Amino acid sequence: MKANYKFSNLCGTVYQQGNLVFTADGNSILSPVGNRVSVFDLVNNKSRTYPFENRKNIAAIALSPDSSVLISVDEDGRALLVNFRRGVVLHHHNFQKPVKDIKFSPCGKYFAVTHGSHVQVWRTPNHLVREFAPFVLHRTYTAHHGDVESIQWSPDSKCFLTTSRDMTARLFTLDPLEGFKPKTFAGHKDLVIAGYFSTDGKTIYTVSRDGAVFVWKAKQDENKMDEDDSDSDASVASSSRLEALGDMIAKTRWGIHKKHFFNQPGTRVVCSTFHHASNLLIVGFSTGVFGIWEMPAFSNIHTLSISQEKISSVAINPSGEWLAFGAQKLGQLLVWEWQSESYVLKQQGHYYDMNTLAYAPDGQTIATGGDDGKVKVWNADSGFCFVTFTEHSAPISSVFFAKQGSVLFSASLDGTVRAYDLIRYRNFRTFTSPSPVQFASLAVDPSGEVVAAGSTDSFEIYLWSVQTGKLLDILTGHEGPVCALDFSPAGVNQLASGSWDRSIRIWNVFGRSRAVEPVEVNSDVLAVAFRPDGKEICASTLDGQVTIFSVAQEGLKQVNTIEGRKDVAGGRKMGDRTTAANSTSGKSYNSIAYSADGRCVLAGGNSKYVALYDVREGEGVMVKKYQISENLSLDGTQEFLDSRKVNEAGLNVDMNDDRGDESDLEDRLDHSLPGASRAAGDLSKRRYRREARTKCIRFSPTGRSWAAASTEGLLIYSLDDNILFDPFELSIDLTPQSILSTLASHEYLKALIMSFRLNEKALTQRVYEGIPRGDIRLVARQVPEVYVPTLIRFIAEHLENSPHLEFDLLWASSLLMVHGRFLKNRSGEFASILRMLQKSLLGSQTVISRLCEENTSSLNYLMDQAKVNENAQEDVQMVNGV
Known part of the structure; x- marks a missing residue:
């Protein structure tokens, strides 16, 4: 069993706070998700989350114009310099103050960052050179x-415009100019959200929070001078004009030319952006409405309500076609194509x-349930949610896929269990109990015909028939809430249940005998799980223990006990009076799962750690411990608290309610219940520090992977298969030139293996396609077994993107015929590769069958038309003959 699982992707969270940034080509968008950065590829419909983490939630991000350097800054002003293409952190830097905005200059040589009431301009570090001091302050x-x-x-990177809470905007030059003083743009009656330059630099626009847009131009006397200068210098090249643009902007005496107002009653401007090429001003309002205005005429092109909450961030791609919006409160990310008025992307966690x-049997689909009563289904490859079910009216407690994978079940605290058809995307069955109860657990038998749910208030287990929807049986005996259920995967009709009454029961669901002997444990049962072969049961209890039972005819027999409290402990909360090492009380695993081969157990709970145990032959050894988050914005991620933040009352200053410092009125309102306020740990507060768990x-x-439903979203960890090359198999003679020469000398097997060792995809494809059709069976028979999975994976990828269908099918058929027994004996290890091949084959079959149906219809139509023409000619001949 491999244990080198690494963070792969983050689903379920698409936006939290901060600004959105498009890449230079406009095909991808960067979104801050907690203390990480996600990249959404809008063309290929995929998303990925970088593995690096900031210390706290990200407040601002900036991407260099050449898309090589990414800077992410957290709430405290600590920044990471990242190689964007590789996702590698190059340097850490502390700006010492919270950062509101950070922008790269169009030339890419500098970036400006806010520093309280000041602005700092730094030279852009070189991502290709290892520098001792990569951050060099310019001014x-x-x-x-x-x-x-x-x-x-x-546009020429010689000037920049800043806006402030002092209701003004100011113009600065990058380098000192003789006689220049920073220009002040005053006149707004509220804080200025943003300011923008026109393409020619002759106009400046400023947008304030109260919905006013001021157009600034040169004063009248300077306009005449500019006209005279333009007539005399009409032959100056465009490059020299660009060089003089900064001087012209700096020397201009600016004045208000026009004042415009959005006239949106009962709302405020929250964010805005400007597209220079098309002079489009995009504004997001606090009511979830956005609008597009064409400047300088201020003509409203488009206005649309896209969210129920305020729009926190807006961005536009370089071509001006796509608009991206982020709503912080709802966690929404929207990409809108305004010309066709259609969504390019619409995601919400x-x-x-x-x-x-729950994982679907194909391993590519994941279903999640949340406190909002929604059931979402995600694609593990793309990271996107493709369907959301909203039928439940209370938090979801459990979800489960049927063995065939086309039916999804969910249990909720609203007293219903629902079945969803994932082909037609509808709720086709709803199961209820005779009297209203809350369901806390769910299980489906291997055949998919019976669904069971455990209740929290009546302590009973309900069984329904999926085909008819009728209640089959009610299992009684537990004296506490039934919080865990699991059917035996071996198909012996055994149902395991765990309850807070400190007992585990094995029910023979379809047997005549109803006698069930409970197995007592030391504490409340939180989770139970069958081993994939059905011969063992693993149970987690409230005292932090993980107990392994052997399933036999005479009952359960305890074979091993793992003391997991010390492993799950770690992370000190802000209000804890004890250290993290001693805060083990209350620490336990509330979820456990067996690996596919049954050798290991994965356990997680109210902690920042997830532990992997080896349970073969009663060992119970912890193999590895994963930390799901290093985000200090969450409670329970620090091992030690800073004593400098503890006040005289012994409370942490981070727990102080700073709601009154917010800029928006609704954020300053206190919604706590009257008379329920306490010094610490006020449970009536609507806002409190979220805990990492x-x-x-x-x-x-x-x-090949495992997933965790955590505070930050759906974390996916997978085995690291993206190894570029194996240096132990390389030699100094293994070069692309030597591989091509080997291929030219008709040594096909040797060339193929050499290309796999070097692992250059383009080179491997060239060797693969260079093997003659007649030699495929011979080469497939001689391929070493260690390279068979790699070759099958390559064929599966080649099938999706290549027109050489018969060539790929011949390769796949030859490999499966020769190495079929080897693949069957290791079916669990190579299941993901075989599924990938099956998916590619099914895709090709679908395309060909659709094409054949279209051709058949066309041929039938042509034959019918030919018959019609023949009949018409016969009729004409008969008429002529008559």
Whole structure:
């Protein structure tokens, strides 16, 4: 069993806070998700989350114009310099103050960052050279009397415009100019959200929070001078004009030319952006409405309500076709194509915590349920949610796939269990109990015909028939809430149940005998799981123990006990009076899962750690411990608290309610219940510090990955298969030239193996396609077994993107015929590769069958037309003959 699982992707969270950024080609968008950064490929419909983490939630991100350097800054002003193409952290830097905005200059040589009421301009570090001091300060600019809100560079990178909470905007030059003083743009009656330059630099636009847009131009006397200068210098090249643009902007005496107002009653401007090429001003409002105005005429092109909450961030791609919006409160990310008025991307995670998850049998689909009563189905490859079910009216407690994978079941605290058809995407069956109860657990038998749910208030287990929807049986005997259920995968009709009454029961569901002997444990049972062969049961209890039972005819027999409290312990909360090492009370695993081969058990709970145990032959040894988050914005991620943040009352200052410091009125309102306020741990507060924990853990059916429903979203960890090359198999003679020469000398097997060792995809494809059709069977027979999975994976990928269908089918058939026994004996290990091949073959079959049906219809039509023409000619001949 491999244990080198690494963070692969983050689903379920698409946006939290901060600004959205498009890449230079406009095909992808970067979104901050907690203390990580996700990249959404809008063309290929895929998303990925970088593995690096900031210390706290990200407040601002910036991408260099050549898309090589990414800077992400957290709430405290600590920044990471990242090689964007490789996702590798190059340097750490602390700006010492919270950062509101950070922008790269259009030339890419500098970037400006807000520093309280000041602005700092730094030289862009070189990502290709290892520098001792990569962050070099160019200048610090001081003029504002309030915190700077935004920065905007001029097109020539010689000037930049800043806006502030002091209701002004100011113009600075990158380098000192003789006689230049920072220009002040005053007149707004509220804080200025942003300011923008026009393409020619002759117009400046400023947008304030109260919905006013001021157009600034040169004063009248300067306009005449500019006209005279333009007539005399009409022959100056465009390059020299661009060089003089910064001087022209700096020397201009700016004045208000026009004042415009959005006239949106009862709302405020939250964010805005400007597209220079098309002069489009895009504005997001606090009511979830956005609008597009064409400047300088200020003509409203489009206005649409896209969210129920305020739009926190807006961005536009370089071509000006796609608009991206982020809503912080709902966690929404929307990409809108305004010309065709259609969504390119529309994603939203669970509104609050994600409670449970389940893998589909194909290992590519994951279902999640949350406190918002929604059931979402995600594609593990793309990271996108493709269907959401909203029929439940209370938090989801458990979800489960049927063995065939086309039916999804969910249990909720609203007293219903629902079955969803994943082909037609509808709720086709609803199961209820005779009297209203809350369901806390769910299980489906291997045949998919019986569904069981355990209740929290009546302590009973209900069984329904999926075909008829009728209640089959009610199992009684537990004296506490039934929090865990699991059917035996071996198909022996055994149902295991765990309850808070400190007992585990094995029910023979379809047997005549109803006698069930409970097995007592030391504490409340939180989770139970059958081993894939059905011969063992693993149970987690409230005292932190993980107990292994052997399933026999005479009952359960305890074979091993794992003391997991010390393993799950770690992470000190802000209000804890004890250290992290001693805060083991209350620490336990509330979710456990067996690996696909049954050798290991994965366990997670109210902690930042997830532990992997080896349970073969009663060992119970912890193999590895994974930390799901290093985000200090979450509670329980620190091992030691900073004593400098403890006040005289012994409370942490981070727990102080700073709601009154918010800028928006609704954020300053106190919604706590009257008379319920306490010094610490006020449970009536609507806002409190979220805790790093894991609510549910599941292994994929192939065992190549596992997923965790955590505070930050759906975390996916997978085995690291993306190894570029194996240096132990390389030699100094193994080069692309030597591989091509080997291929030219008709040594096909040797060339193929050499290309696999070097692992250059383009080179491997060239060797693969260079093997003659007649030699495929011979080469497939001689391929070493260690390279068979790699070759099958390559064929599966080649099938999706290549027109050489017969060539690929011949390769696949030859490999399966020769190495079929080897693949069958290791079916669990190679399941993901075989599924990939099956998916590619089914895709090709679908395309060909659709093409054949279209050709058949066309041929039938042509034959019918030919018959019609023949009959018409015969009729004409008969008429002529008559």
